[in-house]
Amino acid sequence: MEEKDELVRVKLVKQPLASERKENRRKWIKTVVISISAAFLLVGAFIGGYFVAGETQSYYYSDDNSKFNKISELIQTKWLYANDYEDLEDTLTDKALYGMADFEDDPYTGYMSAEDLESFTTSINMDYVGIGVQYSTITELPEITRVFKESPAEAAGILAGDIIIGVDDVKIDESNMDNLKEYVLGEEGTVVMITVLREGKQISFDVVRGAVDSTVWGEEKDGYAYLQINSFGDQTAADVEKYLKDFESDRLIIDLRDDSGGYQTAVQAIAGLFIGPDKVYMKQAALDGVVYDDYTKKSSTQYEFEKIAVLVNGNTASAAEVLTICLKEQLDNVTIVGTTTYGKGVVQSTMMIEGDSALKLTTSKWLSPVNAVWINGVGITPDEEVKLPEVAYMTVKMMEENEEYGYDDVAEQIKAAEMLLDYLGYKVDRTDGYFSMAAVKALVDYKADHDLGNSEVLDYNTYTSLIQSAKYENSFNTEKDTQLVKAVEIVKG
Numbered sequence: 001m002e003e004k005d006e007l008v009r010v011k012l013v014k015q016p017l018a019s020e021r022k023e024n025r026r027k028w029i030k031t032v033v034i035s036i037s038a039a040f041l042l043v044g045a046f047i048g049g050y051f052v053a054g055e056t057q058s059y060y061y062s063d064d065n066s067k068f069n070k071i072s073e074l075i076q077t078k079w080l081y082a083n084d085y086e087d088l089e090d091t092l093t094d095k096a097l098y099g100m101a102d103f104e105d106d107p108y109t110g111y112m113s114a115e116d117l118e119s120f121t122t123s124i125n126m127d128y129v130g131i132g133v134q135y136s137t138i139t140e141l142p143e144i145t146r147v148f149k150e151s152p153a154e155a156a157g158i159l160a161g162d163i164i165i166g167v168d169d170v171k172i173d174e175s176n177m178d179n180l181k182e183y184v185l186g187e188e189g190t191v192v193m194i195t196v197l198r199e200g201k202q203i204s205f206d207v208v209r210g211a212v213d214s215t216v217w218g219e220e221k222d223g224y225a226y227l228q229i230n231s232f233g234d235q236t237a238a239d240v241e242k243y244l245k246d247f248e249s250d251r252l253i254i255d256l257r258d259d260s261g262g263y264q265t266a267v268q269a270i271a272g273l274f275i276g277p278d279k280v281y282m283k284q285a286a287l288d289g290v291v292y293d294d295y296t297k298k299s300s301t302q303y304e305f306e307k308i309a310v311l312v313n314g315n316t317a318s319a320a321e322v323l324t325i326c327l328k329e330q331l332d333n334v335t336i337v338g339t340t341t342y343g344k345g346v347v348q349s350t351m352m353i354e355g356d357s358a359l360k361l362t363t364s365k366w367l368s369p370v371n372a373v374w375i376n377g378v379g380i381t382p383d384e385e386v387k388l389p390e391v392a393y394m395t396v397k398m399m400e401e402n403e404e405y406g407y408d409d410v411a412e413q414i415k416a417a418e419m420l421l422d423y424l425g426y427k428v429d430r431t432d433g434y435f436s437m438a439a440v441k442a443l444v445d446y447k448a449d450h451d452l453g454n455s456e457v458l459d460y461n462t463y464t465s466l467i468q469s470a471k472y473e474n475s476f477n478t479e480k481d482t483q484l485v486k487a488v489e490i491v492k493g
Helices: 016-021 066-078 090-100 114-125 152-156 177-184 234-247 265-274 318-332 412-423 436-451 461-478 482-492
Strands: 028-043 050-051 057-063 111-113 127-130 131-135 143-147 164-166 191-198 201-208 210-213 217-220 224-229 251-255 278-286 291-295 307-312 334-338 344-355 357-367
Touching: 090 111, 090 357, 111 114, 111 251, 127 357, 131 461, 143 152, 143 164, 152 201, 164 177, 177 191, 177 307, 217 234, 217 251, 224 234, 234 265, 251 482, 265 278, 265 318, 278 318, 307 318, 307 482, 318 334, 334 482, 412 461, 436 461
Parallel strands: 224 251, 251 307, 307 334
Antiparallel strands: 028 050, 028 057, 028 344, 111 357, 127 210, 131 143, 164 191, 191 201, 217 224, 278 291, 278 357, 344 357
8 A cells, every 4th residue: 555644735737838828729728737626526516516636647638629719819809898808719719618517417527717717626624814703683683603623703702692792892782693794804913803792791702813624523522422514525534633632522523514525635534544554445436447455544542432423414425425435334323313325426526727716627536545435426324324303394475564364364474484484493283384273272382472562463583583483493403403403412422
């Protein structure tokens, strides 16, 4: 097995070709240097993960694309709207490349412009410059729900549960709560004053903005540890290990729900933390049919747990699926809980081309490490299939401000209100959209509990209040998370 501990990112080498294209339009691309930065994508079209392997190679190609050049020349010299574009030649090239790399039978192959690639990478790393908190705007004022490990906010002393009431000289209230993010973000090294309410007391903190990675969250609960991985970015493995070092419990829940994937180096390193050094964490099969093993690093530190539950759903994809099936096949104490995963089992190589753009090209499929299972289009079936409450999958149709419904009416909004009332613990006899007397009684009880009057009609204010209450329950009441409840039962059992 080749030593892979010394994997490095290689600076890409490109040749500027704009002048060549202008001097000789009969040659669309005369000579292009393509550097394969050893990048692999597990899920394409910005829905999934990004895999980065360890070897780099370069090769050349040339092509006489006279038809393209003729069309390009005609558009640039004859088209009525040509002067409306500052960089028409680059625009035409991008359009041609998007089309060239578009295949109906392969939705994961595609061309990415420099802007696409930057946006894609940022979405994977989930990094920004700020203070490092997650907050909820479901309440009247933004309540901090999470303070990320080793973040500027943690260093300053901000805690989960603090309510933000001011940023510098700006007072935060319902009128500007939606602008909170832009108030808090800024340049690295700058100071922002955050004022919070804590147990009724007003406290201000001077926080030095810094780089924040929000791909990982963890906490110790009563009898188990909880680790949520949102994406497999550059810093994710290091952040996962920080939490694992601090966890005292030997019962662990890994939440990979809605995790669409990430870099191969990240899943390789994270897998090593659980299955140990120099172990197969996945296999790959390329065009020639040869199947080869991918190993964890020889320097991996293993953290052992008595029981592990992995939470998954239909949006668990790519690198998250690699980790899920790896842990299941390589450890004998893992239970997968939730619903069937996305099912992305092919790999894309990302080839950097001129102008910092890239071609992501399907080059192989990945297989599970022990049984060589290919989950593409099928997904991973959980050991314990558990769905969330029905309301979690509901699409809510909004009401107009002057809209009202009463007893004996039938409407989609009534059905939604009945489902929301049931979710919130109010007794209804049906959830089919017919406004029964039992539903009227439940609605009146809800209104009384939330100071919304005593009428027996479903109005706009009550409807929006029901939606907000359900969101609050979903965010703060873990007992409503049936999948998490099952995972806790398993690891603590």
